[in-house]
Amino acid sequence: MAETPPRALTIAGSDSGGAAGLEADLRAMTACGVHGCVAVTAVTVQNSLGVSGVHLVPPDVVAAQVRTVVGDIGVGAAKTGMLATAEIISAVADVVDEVGIGRDTGVPFVVDPVAASMYGEPLLADDAMDAIRTRLFPRAALVTPNLDEVRLLCGITVRDRESAGKAADALHDLGARWALVKGGHLHGSPEVTDLLSDGERTWEFSGPRIDTPHVHGAGDALASATCAGLARGLEMPDAVAFAERYIRRAVAESYPLGAGTGPVSPFWTLADWDEP
Numbered sequence: 001m002a003e004t005p006p007r008a009l010t011i012a013g014s015d016s017g018g019a020a021g022l023e024a025d026l027r028a029m030t031a032c033g034v035h036g037c038v039a040v041t042a043v044t045v046q047n048s049l050g051v052s053g054v055h056l057v058p059p060d061v062v063a064a065q066v067r068t069v070v071g072d073i074g075v076g077a078a079k080t081g082m083l084a085t086a087e088i089i090s091a092v093a094d095v096v097d098e099v100g101i102g103r104d105t106g107v108p109f110v111v112d113p114v115a116a117s118m119y120g121e122p123l124l125a126d127d128a129m130d131a132i133r134t135r136l137f138p139r140a141a142l143v144t145p146n147l148d149e150v151r152l153l154c155g156i157t158v159r160d161r162e163s164a165g166k167a168a169d170a171l172h173d174l175g176a177r178w179a180l181v182k183g184g185h186l187h188g189s190p191e192v193t194d195l196l197s198d199g200e201r202t203w204e205f206s207g208p209r210i211d212t213p214h215v216h217g218a219g220d221a222l223a224s225a226t227c228a229g230l231a232r233g234l235e236m237p238d239a240v241a242f243a244e245r246y247i248r249r250a251v252a253e254s255y256p257l258g259a260g261t262g263p264v265s266p267f268w269t270l271a272d273w274d275e276p
């Protein structure tokens, strides 16, 4: 019998195609040596071509999943993915306070403000980004928006390093302890740069843009690998460095699936990686 590994919780929607959402989260957590627990927010009808249906889980059932997992299994960190509505966001904000998950607790909270699928279908109600901003940002140890989500959250269009820095500062001012501005959507650039900031210091994670269309679930995997690093006890910059190492290889080994866009690869492991 082995020892109980570190545990982490994802509060996210399901992707029936198995590329994004909680399926991507659990695989990334496993690959990073962490047992993943789940609070399901929504079931999506989804494949490699897009999202054709969404069925919501009642907010009190989302909260009950969080409560029951934390009460028994215990988690070292938690993250959010698709939260769908302001009502679910409100239930999540209340329950994380109740169980002691948050930016100033021993259980860091990673908020990935998922607004839409990579195909453009909305995964968040129109009025709900405001709820993420006001109810979740002040509780977040880290927020991980892509460039479209940055624009929705703080009105800044990121085109270069300077505007990415301004956006990170604005996200920090909204209450998040750390902000990671992800550069995957800056398609003209030969490099991909993600910028991490706590409002005073910044870290840049850069690498060559990998030539693949198969990046479904990349953002989910990055936030989950960071959450896994935090659950393993890493400090924020080290947890992000850990996740950046994971995602670059996962993108490099991405594979086609179905007739559309394939996922980043979970078929390798950082579980034995201990260096910060």
Ligand SMILES: Nc1ncnc2c1ncn2[C@@H]1O[C@H](COP(=O)(O)OP(=O)(O)OP(=O)(O)O)[C@@H](O)[C@H]1O
Binding pocket: 020, 117, 118, 145, 146, 147, 182, 183, 184, 185, 192, 193, 194, 208, 209, 210, 211, 212, 215, 216, 217, 218, 219, 220, 222, 247, 248, 251
């Ligand atoms: N072509 C690429 N080459 C290398 N890294 C990439 C590439 N595309 C995305 N990434 C990395 O994948 C992560 C996700 O970035 P992105 O900005 O695409 O966020 P996202 O929109 O939330 O992801 P997705 O919608 O694909 O799930 C980031 O760490 C980014 O740097």
Ligand SMILES: Cc1ncc(COP(=O)(O)O)c(N)n1
Binding pocket: 012, 013, 014, 015, 020, 021, 022, 044, 046, 081, 082, 114, 116, 117, 118, 119, 123, 215, 216, 217, 218, 219, 220
């Ligand atoms: C259930 C669910 N959660 C999140 C995403 C975002 O992932 P992507 O931007 O890669 O489509 C998704 N497509 N489905």
